[in-house]
């Protein structure tokens with residue numbers, strides 16, 4: 001475990017096996033990522049830093065997620081996804097398999113999957129207007145729990161438990177612009193994206 005005495009939080013660490021993903025159907029995952037990219041809910045800032053990611057449950061609490069930095073790419077294929085095959089939220093650690101490693105934001109997805117077994121799809125988007133207008137309107141995680149921390153994962157778990165639902169929206173209170181969408185399946189996710197988009201067009 002790495003511990004930063006200066007900043008006082010556990011740093012994100014990961015194990016990565018650079019290998020092909022197991023054979024599986026990623027067509028819906030890729031098509032929904034495209035939809036979110038086209039809506040600019042996943043993408044890249046002018047400086048070229050990517051934001052946002054999408055995942056689907058694989059087996060148990062394992063999941064397939066768009067890899068670190070993939071927000072820059074207009075179109076994704078299987079090589080842009082990785083399998084998170086193990087994680088430990090309390091240690092801010094995960095293990096992944098794929099051409100590219102998973103980002104620290106994958107642990108927010110892990111918090112959702114490990115809290116509610118009915119949830120099969122998770123999306124993390126960035127949207128300044130939705131975030132600032134909907135904070136404390138939609139369920140909102142702890143504003144002092146910052147991106148990439150154990151506290152964020154813990155706060156997401158608690159927020160989701162209180163919601164008692166397997167589809168919805170969480171505003172990430174301690175991550176400016178950060179929003180999580182989660183659903184049982186892609187049909188349910190589609191409704192959430194539609195409703196969210198209606199709020200801000």
Ligand SMILES: [Zn+2]
Pocket residue numbers: 051052105124125126147175178
């Ligand atoms: Zn983010």
